[in-house]
Amino acid sequence: MKNLEKPFYEIVRELANLSDFVVALGNCAVYGNIPALKDEKIVELQFRFKEKEGLLGKDFRSKRGLPVVNISGCPAHPEWFINTLLELKHRGKVPLDELGRPKEFYAYFTHDGCIRVQYYEWKVEAEELGTKEGCLFYKFGCRGPLTHSSCNRILWNGVSSKTRSGQPCFGCTEFDFPRENLFETKLNMGIPAELPPEVSLRAYIMMAGVAKTFTPKRLKRKLIDEDNEEAPNET
Ligand code: SF4
Known part of the structure; x- marks a missing residue:
């Protein structure tokens, strides 16, 4: 119950710092997109549109050393998501492009x-x-x-x-x-x-x-x- 008294963004930051990997799913979670168009205070986990101005900061790395892994799309394709999770579980890394998206799907x-x-x-x-x-x-x-x-x-x-x-x-x-x-x-x-x-x-x-x-x-x-x-x- 204690956690519920905190602002949501603080809970997200705390959890991200404890996590092996952080994955953002869908265009709003990745870039802000529609909500961010309406409100300039809205940022996403690591990006705001194409700028690295997100909640976790441009230098954020999860415990296993990766930036936020971004599965963009509106909606994001379920197979890209599941296969990325499997790759992280079994190999512990995925090659990412400059927007943090797995190259396997976004190259x-x-x-x-x-x-x-x-x-x-x-x-x-x-x-x-x-x-x-x-x-x-x-x-x-x-x-x-x-x-x-x-x-x-x-x-x-x-x-x-x-x-x-x-x-x-x-x-x-x-x-x-x-x-x-x-x-x-x-x-x-x-x-x-x-x-x-x-x-x-x-x-x-x-x-x-x-x-x-x-x-x-x-x-x-x-x-x-x-x-x-x-x-x-x-x-
Ligand atoms: S060939 Fe390329 S540009 Fe033409 S419909 Fe298909 S994806 Fe679109």
Whole structure:
């Protein structure tokens, strides 16, 4: 009962200092995100957005020598969480990126493993949400090439992901989630305002020109053409 008289943040600090490992789960616990957007006093365990200005301090290390291990996402993928816990239990360490996220899951982009990558490369836009064809980067705001996650490598419920179901990636594992107009690509003179990391505007324009000129015709057709489906035999 004594502990309940203390402010919650003090209890968290005390427990963190006694813990072998400290793991933050979900974007609000990792970066502050939606609550922090409303109130500048809100910080998370080690970060506030991408700055190391969290409750435990930038130099915090748990008893086993790691900073806060951050499993970001809104929501975070349960397999990334469980596998990180197992790795900590059995190996006592996990390689982390600069935002404290396990590289095993966050060194990749959502784009890696997306079944629409051919459409991306040949600059074939999706015409509508929820369809099988086209890439959602050019019109519908997909953040797949800019977002660190394993959503298309380790599928949700083992079967799907946002982009597989025809919805754009919202970038929910990053510190700047959520953004406005999640279903829209911001364009600058017809070119996406944000390009994938290390892709220059010049390179993008050159590649886009070549890709659009030589797009294979098959990528412009429906994958499943229901109009040409044979009717079942009537008995
Ligand atoms: S839909 Fe998104 S994740 Fe998939 S290929 Fe296009 S940009 Fe990449």
